[in-house]
Amino acid sequence: MSSARTFAGKSGRAASSKTGPAVHGESRAVSGFHLLSNAEMRRIAERVFKLSDADETEVGIDVTSDALTRFANNTIHQNVAEQVLTVSVRTVLDGRTARATTNKTDEDSLKRVVAASKSLAQSQPKVPGLLPMPGAQKYGKVSRFFENTAYATPADRARAVTRVAALAEKNKQTAAGIFATGTRQFAIANTTGLFASHRQTRAEFSITILEPDSSGWAKANAPNLGHIDPDALARGASEKSKASRNPLEVAPGPWTVILEPAAVLDLVGSLFYDFAGTAVQDQRSCFNKRMGKRVMGDNIVLQDDVFHPLQSGPPFDGEGIPRQKVLLVDRGVPKNLVYSRATAKKMKVQPTGHGMPLPNEYGEAPLNLVFGGGSSSVDEMVRSTDRGILVTRLWYIREVDPYEKVLTGMTRDGTFLVQDGRVVSGVRNFRFNQGLLEMLSNVEMLGAAVRAAGEESFEMVVPSMKVRDFHFSEVTKF
Amino acid sequence: MLSGIGTHFSAFRDDSSFCVGSEFMMHDFANWALETARSRGAKYADVRVMDIRHRDLSTKNCQVGTLAESESLGIGIRVVAAGSWGFASTDRLTREGIAACAAEAVAIAKASAMAKRHDVEMVPVEAYQDTWQNPYIKDPFQIPLERQLELLLAADREMSRVKGVTLTETSMAFRRIEQLFASSVGSVIHQIKMQSGAGIVATSFSGSEIQKRSYPNSFGGQHMLAGYELVESLDLIGNAGRVAEEAVALHSAAQAPEGSATLILDSSQLGLQIHESIGHPIELDRVLGMEANFAGMSFLTLEKLNKLRYGSEIVNVVADARLEHGPGLGTFGYDDEGVPAQCTPIITDGVFTGYLSDRETAVRIGLKHSGGTMRTESWNRLPIIRMTNISILPGTWSYENLIADTDDAILMETNRSWSIDDRRYHFQFSTEIAWEIKGGKKKRMLKNPSYSGITTEFWNSCDAICSREYWTLWGTPNCGKGQPMQTMGTGHGASPARFRNVKLGAAFAKS
Numbered sequence: 001m002s003s004a005r006t007f008a009g010k011s012g013r014a015a016s017s018k019t020g021p022a023v024h025g026e027s028r029a030v031s032g033f034h035l036l037s038n039a040e041m042r043r044i045a046e047r048v049f050k051l052s053d054a055d056e057t058e059v060g061i062d063v064t065s066d067a068l069t070r071f072a073n074n075t076i077h078q079n080v081a082e083q084v085l086t087v088s089v090r091t092v093l094d095g096r097t098a099r100a101t102t103n104k105t106d107e108d109s110l111k112r113v114v115a116a117s118k119s120l121a122q123s124q125p126k127v128p129g130l131l132p133m134p135g136a137q138k139y140g141k142v143s144r145f146f147e148n149t150a151y152a153t154p155a156d157r158a159r160a161v162t163r164v165a166a167l168a169e170k171n172k173q174t175a176a177g178i179f180a181t182g183t184r185q186f187a188i189a190n191t192t193g194l195f196a197s198h199r200q201t202r203a204e205f206s207i208t209i210l211e212p213d214s215s216g217w218a219k220a221n222a223p224n225l226g227h228i229d230p231d232a233l234a235r236g237a238s239e240k241s242k243a244s245r246n247p248l249e250v251a252p253g254p255w256t257v258i259l260e261p262a263a264v265l266d267l268v269g270s271l272f273y274d275f276a277g278t279a280v281q282d283q284r285s286c287f288n289k290r291m292g293k294r295v296m297g298d299n300i301v302l303q304d305d306v307f308h309p310l311q312s313g314p315p316f317d318g319e320g321i322p323r324q325k326v327l328l329v330d331r332g333v334p335k336n337l338v339y340s341r342a343t344a345k346k347m348k349v350q351p352t353g354h355g356m357p358l359p360n361e362y363g364e365a366p367l368n369l370v371f372g373g374g375s376s377s378v379d380e381m382v383r384s385t386d387r388g389i390l391v392t393r394l395w396y397i398r399e400v401d402p403y404e405k406v407l408t409g410m411t412r413d414g415t416f417l418v419q420d421g422r423v424v425s426g427v428r429n430f431r432f433n434q435g436l437l438e439m440l441s442n443v444e445m446l447g448a449a450v451r452a453a454g455e456e457s458f459e460m461v462v463p464s465m466k467v468r469d470f471h472f473s474e475v476t477k478f
Numbered sequence: 479m480l481s482g483i484g485t486h487f488s489a490f491r492d493d494s495s496f497c498v499g500s501e502f503m504m505h506d507f508a509n510w511a512l513e514t515a516r517s518r519g520a521k522y523a524d525v526r527v528m529d530i531r532h533r534d535l536s537t538k539n540c541q542v543g544t545l546a547e548s549e550s551l552g553i554g555i556r557v558v559a560a561g562s563w564g565f566a567s568t569d570r571l572t573r574e575g576i577a578a579c580a581a582e583a584v585a586i587a588k589a590s591a592m593a594k595r596h597d598v599e600m601v602p603v604e605a606y607q608d609t610w611q612n613p614y615i616k617d618p619f620q621i622p623l624e625r626q627l628e629l630l631l632a633a634d635r636e637m638s639r640v641k642g643v644t645l646t647e648t649s650m651a652f653r654r655i656e657q658l659f660a661s662s663v664g665s666v667i668h669q670i671k672m673q674s675g676a677g678i679v680a681t682s683f684s685g686s687e688i689q690k691r692s693y694p695n696s697f698g699g700q701h702m703l704a705g706y707e708l709v710e711s712l713d714l715i716g717n718a719g720r721v722a723e724e725a726v727a728l729h730s731a732a733q734a735p736e737g738s739a740t741l742i743l744d745s746s747q748l749g750l751q752i753h754e755s756i757g758h759p760i761e762l763d764r765v766l767g768m769e770a771n772f773a774g775m776s777f778l779t780l781e782k783l784n785k786l787r788y789g790s791e792i793v794n795v796v797a798d799a800r801l802e803h804g805p806g807l808g809t810f811g812y813d814d815e816g817v818p819a820q821c822t823p824i825i826t827d828g829v830f831t832g833y834l835s836d837r838e839t840a841v842r843i844g845l846k847h848s849g850g851t852m853r854t855e856s857w858n859r860l861p862i863i864r865m866t867n868i869s870i871l872p873g874t875w876s877y878e879n880l881i882a883d884t885d886d887a888i889l890m891e892t893n894r895s896w897s898i899d900d901r902r903y904h905f906q907f908s909t910e911i912a913w914e915i916k917g918g919k920k921k922r923m924l925k926n927p928s929y930s931g932i933t934t935e936f937w938n939s940c941d942a943i944c945s946r947e948y949w950t951l952w953g954t955p956n957c958g959k960g961q962p963m964q965t966m967g968t969g970h971g972a973s974p975a976r977f978r979n980v981k982l983g984a985a986f987a988k989s
Contacts, residue, residue, distance in 0.1 A: 072770055075596075076589075079564055080565040080962070098545040102549050123624045125542065154585065154589035158593055208771040283644045359543065359545055395899065395900050402688045403683070403686055406986075409897055410904070412774075431906060473930075474906075477904070
């Protein structure tokens with residue numbers, strides 16, 4: 001008996017003829033990497049359906065191939081690749097449901113995962129209001145798979161790292177960061193006729209440039225490797241490190257701040273679950289009892305839009321329901337929430353296609369947030385500021401007060417004093433304790449909305465912001 | 479050989495099922511990987527074949543929330559070739575799939591060498607052939623799910639009975655990690671770790687405030703390297719009513735004060751304080767800049783070893799992965815480089831005396847042996863330096879005497895939020911609840927407590943630590959580090975302790 005997944009060999013041969021040789025004739029991104037066709041994923045699902053005698057059965061198939069080159073001290077110190085295929089089975093038996101997942105796809109393992117799912121389902125009381133699985137759906141088109149990204153090689157990444165390390169050395173600086181590329185492919189199928197599939201690629205480059213008493217940072221993430229420019233990002237981080245040498249210590253307190261997009265992202269990212277219908281029902285959303293009331297400035301518009309050209313992800317949710325574009329905040333007023341099918345039924349509204357895979361206790365969440373932008377550049381924000389702080393990036397953001405949405409965290413890797421319309425010096429990093437709704441009521445200028453990447457939130461489309469009375473509470477030692 | 483290895487029982491497996499992750503096959507997988515790596519030119523290789531099982535249960539408002547099991551089997555292959563590191567992983571566990579993966583690891587290492595500054599150097603390690611398994615009494619995967627859910631639902635119902643509670647949540651999580659480590663040094667080490675955890679939370683929304691109380695700890699409760707007996711020992715049902723009542727009572731409690739004051743931390747909050755302000759800064763990969771882009775660096779630069787006064791003279795901290803320290807989430811037989819579990823003194827009588835190291839970073843600071851702290855989340859992740867059990871050693875005070883000896887202080891319990899800068903100097907924590915201590919007695923309840931400070935100033939202000947009787951080995955199951963991100967369980971032994979002149983209240987200050 002072998003642990004080999006019986007479909008892998010077939011699909012591997014089929015895919016290899018389609019995908020052609022690796023870029024530059026070098027070793028491929030991930031060994032044995034192959035894409036599955038929709039027909040192949042349907043066949044996997046059908047194998048599971050045949051093994052299941054549950055009332056209803058749902059199959060999730062997820063294929064991930066990722067590679068990441070990590071550098072520090074101007075050299076590559078970690079360089080990894082992974083390939084994972086998982087099959088997840090949700091069964092429904094007499095009003096009960098549960099999920100079991102495996103990455104073993106031989107016949108015996110699939111039998112076991114079906115049996116495990118059924119056994120879990122049977123062990124619980126009936127789920128009140130459990131809905132039947134949805135039937136076939138129609139989806140809007142998104143195109144987020146790029147071959148140049150799927151087949152990037154370790155040598156491609158190493159060459160870019162070699163160049164940015166050389167730039168750092170030339171400037172007597174030290175570079176650390178990552179260069180990652182990968183592919184994700186997944187499908188949902190159920191016994192009532194639904195089949196949804198999506199494939200997309202991902203490229204990410206992040207760099208920190210260090211000097212003895214300063215640092216600078218830049219990061220970009222996109223489905224298309226062609227949209228990532230490691231050399232430009234390295235130059236930006238290098239310039240920030242240079243500009244923040246000999247940091248001053250300035251007093252904490254209420255400051256006018258200019259937040260670059262990554263800093264905005266990592267703050268507003270903490271809002272995403274507050275827009276879930278379930279979070280409002282559970283009375284843990286900051287929008288509980290605030291829907292329809294002005295709680296932010298009238299220059300704040302926010303929507304969830306999976307079809308936005310700078311967004312990523314599939315056009316369907318964890319149950320296979322089509323994602324809809326939802327206006328969440330209109331001119332400072334929270335207008336709409338997002339709903340899974342079950343939450344929508346409880347709250348007597350229509351589902352929006354934002355449900356998480358079942359079963360779960362969280363319901364749904366918007367994952368494709370797009371903020372409305374403005375027309376001001378960061379340079380214009382600086383020129384308009386008599387005294388303020390320019391923030392590149394924030395770090396270790398945690399929620400202090402969930403209803404007032406007070407967040408704490410630190411500035412990091414490029415924090416500058418702005419005086420009389422220009423950047424005059426680096427400053428030591430601050431701790432902030434800031435109410436997010438209050439902050440979004442104090443936005444004086446907005447930049448163009450861009451796809452931003454940080455470390456505390458998933459990627460979103462957000463603008464830079466100039467904000468008055470941002471509360472820095474303490475200063476650290478560097 | 480330990481009995482029962484390779485045969486598991488649960489919803490996933492029954493007595494008759496063939497276990498593809500059996501130790502027998504793991505040996506084959508590892509040998510195929512080492513053979514290929516060697517033939518492709520690797521000078522060193524190590525392999526982890528891991529078979530990981532999860533069971534997660536949760537309830538919310540007296541209904542079942544999550545009910546899921548998963549299993550994951552695969553191989554991770556790490557090599558040194560052309561003087562550089564390469565790592566590849568796969569779940570295609572055929573001879574062909576493993577050979578391709580090993581070849582890819584070597585190819586990646588050769589690509590790494592394009593940006594090489596020096597060849598990889600490592601301190602030596604002996605070859606070990608061994609098996610290790612943590613002791614437990616009750617296999618949580620053999621306990622009927624109905625019984626586990628019944629316990630959670632009963633605790634949930636107890637919390638829901640309290641008027642004013644608006645949200646109740648409970649959870650259990652179990653992990654079984656079986657792995658075979660093999661290396662070109664000649665080690666073959668088979669380990670099985672069984673991990674259990676559970677917790678409950680009551681939340682109350684009223685007016686414009688959300689308050690919550692958790693038991694036995696926040697963010698998932700208590701987790702240890704133990705069986706289901708841990709869950710049974712927690713008495714979730716017996717504590718549910720109290721937790722719910724406290725969550726509601728917090729709405730009418732006074733606001734915790736701002737300013738400088740004496741602070742007493744309960745053992746769970748002290749455990750997290752250790753994690754953030756001692757455990758992370760002592761990671762040698764951070765100190766040497768390897769985590770600079772993501773997790774950050776450390777204020778503990780190399781010249782501070784054996785010189786820096788980290789804390790007051792009563793502060794003694796160890797990194798101890800040995801079973802005799804306790805069944806913590808940082809307990810194991812061997813780390814993921816095949817180095818035996820050991821105890822490293824981190825702070826000795828207040829002086830900084832040790833880092834967390836691996837075979838490579840040990841060379842950089844002149845150590846003869848690795849500290850044995852390389853750990854990986856799963857077969858598809860590279861081992862990196864991680865905390866083991868980073869614990870403060872017990873002091874001499876009884877808890878009752880500590881309170882009686884304190885004239886004016888704030889006692890804070892159960893973490894609510896945590897944040898620290900990227901070099902681990904400046905931190906801020908808030909807790910779910912606090913109590914006023916006046917004249918040696920515990921007085922009124924306080925809400926929204928927080929404290930902040932600079933790491934070394936804080937630990938130097940410690941003037942009392944409670945004794946072994948009050949010491950708990952807490953589990954932090956969700957420590958994130960590395961790129962790609964890895965989540966790891968770490969252990970933190972702590973007993974209540976007192977700190978003088980600590981800044982309170984910055985998180986909720988209005989000005």
